[in-house]
Amino acid sequence: MLQTVLTNDRRTRYTHTLIEVTVNAPIRDGDANNKPYYDMVATFANDGDQKTVHHEDSPGQGATWTDPRPGAPAPPPSKHRQLRQVFFSNGFRAWLVARNLEWSGHHKDDSFIFLRNFDWSMSLNVTVDMTKAVGARGTPASNPPTVGAVGVGKGGGSPNLADPYPNVDHQVTTNPAPAL
Amino acid sequence: MNAFAGSSADEIYRSGPESLIAASQVVVAGRVAHYARQVTSESAGAEPIPLTWTLSGHIGQPIAIKGGLPTPPLVFSRRERSMLVPPDPDVPDWQSDLGEVRPDGPVVAFYGAATDQRPGTVLPAGEDPAALVALLRDLATIQAIKSPEQRTPAWLDYLRRGGSEAGRMAALRSLIGMGVSWSTLAPVLDHLSADPATGARLREFTFGIVAFAVAQERFGEQQGPAVQFLCRAFLAAPDAATALMDLLHLKLVLRYTGQTEGRAARLPLERQIIDALNQRAAAGAWSAELAEQYRQIRRTHPAVR
Numbered sequence A: 001m002l003q004t005v006l007t008n009d010r011r012t013r014y015t016h017t018l019i020e021v022t023v024n025a026p027i028r029d030g031d032a033n034n035k036p037y038y039d040m041v042a043t044f045a046n047d048g049d050q051k052t053v054h055h056e057d058s059p060g061q062g063a064t065w066t067d068p069r070p071g072a073p074a075p076p077p078s079k080h081r082q083l084r085q086v087f088f089s090n091g092f093r094a095w096l097v098a099r100n101l102e103w104s105g106h107h108k109d110d111s112f113i114f115l116r117n118f119d120w121s122m123s124l125n126v127t128v129d130m131t132k133a134v135g136a137r138g139t140p141a142s143n144p145p146t147v148g149a150v151g152v153g154k155g156g157g158s159p160n161l162a163d164p165y166p167n168v169d170h171q172v173t174t175n176p177a178p179a180l
Numbered sequence B: 001m002n003a004f005a006g007s008s009a010d011e012i013y014r015s016g017p018e019s020l021i022a023a024s025q026v027v028v029a030g031r032v033a034h035y036a037r038q039v040t041s042e043s044a045g046a047e048p049i050p051l052t053w054t055l056s057g058h059i060g061q062p063i064a065i066k067g068g069l070p071t072p073p074l075v076f077s078r079r080e081r082s083m084l085v086p087p088d089p090d091v092p093d094w095q096s097d098l099g100e101v102r103p104d105g106p107v108v109a110f111y112g113a114a115t116d117q118r119p120g121t122v123l124p125a126g127e128d129p130a131a132l133v134a135l136l137r138d139l140a141t142i143q144a145i146k147s148p149e150q151r152t153p154a155w156l157d158y159l160r161r162g163g164s165e166a167g168r169m170a171a172l173r174s175l176i177g178m179g180v181s182w183s184t185l186a187p188v189l190d191h192l193s194a195d196p197a198t199g200a201r202l203r204e205f206t207f208g209i210v211a212f213a214v215a216q217e218r219f220g221e222q223q224g225p226a227v228q229f230l231c232r233a234f235l236a237a238p239d240a241a242t243a244l245m246d247l248l249h250l251k252l253v254l255r256y257t258g259q260t261e262g263r264a265a266r267l268p269l270e271r272q273i274i275d276a277l278n279q280r281a282a283a284g285a286w287s288a289e290l291a292e293q294y295r296q297i298r299r300t301h302p303a304v305r
Helices: B017-022 B129-143 B147-162 B165-175 B182-196 B202-214 B220-236 B240-257 B263-283 B288-300
Strands: A002-014 A017-021 A081-100 A112-128 A172-178 B024-040 B050-066 B073-080 B106-111 B121-124
Touching: A002 A112, B017 B129, B017 B165, B024 B129, B050 B106, B050 B129, B050 B165, B073 B121, B073 B202, B106 B129, B129 B147, B129 B165, B165 B182, B165 B202, B182 B202, B182 B220, B202 B220, B202 B240, B220 B240, B220 B263, B240 B263, B240 B288, B263 B288
Parallel strands: none
Antiparallel strands: A002 A017, A002 A081, A017 A172, A081 A112, B024 B050, B024 B106, B050 B073, B106 B121
């Protein structure tokens, strides 16, 4: 599978601070080990050989309960330096591909046969209430992803096959923000 | 998979502290001394904060958990990153969840080889270092049993009466990783299911690891009884949240049974699950999230009511 991150919104809001994690989308998804693929690949052994490919993703974004910005106003009141909101959305496109390994060395971009494609996205925008117990502070606690219909072939757009990937090639910005 | 994310969903069923112990010839617990931290990257913006750093120090008051104590001083370094940035794809989730090493804090160091000058991995020992040391020592003791014929009952015994959830989870991973038969495992899992002291987290873990093992055909010709176990647990789920987690795992098994190649052989498993889903539906009183999951399953399995 190939997967590209199309959209990204990751913001963590404290009472007086906004922290944003951004990437230069569209960006290849995966890691340094299996590039340009998203995950492990299956190799055909013979003519007529069949392989089942499993594709899964579990986007994650962490936040601390306490504002890490040293210049943020300290308590009291108790709401100072508290985590208040988390905005977390990503949009993806995934492709099921077969690759001609002989071609991949000299015609990298033309070596894929695009078999299927689909878009999917997730969004979890959480309001945090620090007066509640851990485990009950975030509302909503979950939100199901949206998975589009599976299309035949390549569909619209092209995968990003470049080396950078979001877990490493991202930017984090910390700024003071109006009080909540 | 670690794409802009955490690790593969089944990583918690494949690796844990026992994996690191097995890969290490020497494991040492102690307290950090001479703590030093060097920030390697900061955020942009008006007020930067540290994002990644390398800390270094010595391990004082060392206690051997596995192997002999290395020659002092026990020097180490460790890369850490803020929770605010996407996770390090090279660090398993269970290690990231342990948090940061603190000055003077308790740590456990894992040396790949007895001759290594520095540990390959150093982990914070958490709020209850004595409990972690006891757990690691238990795991190392069982792993040291050379004969699989003796090691399997030791893991089963630890699973049955292990002192902590983490220990029982390690035992389950180890047993399934060793290829234990379902008929060997089932009596202990039935015991855990019937025990009111078994917590929700361990029940959820047990359900998930059995579901993944079924999907990976770990139980050979005993897949049917393993699926029966899952169906019984799903029907006995005490609340909607537990039922939802169970159902998500059953969807994984349905994806496995629905694969085209060799599907006929898996149809009996699929029928068992569909029967259980229909029984649960007939009982009513489900949440909106459960109803949505049923709606999705009906698209591919119209026999589900």
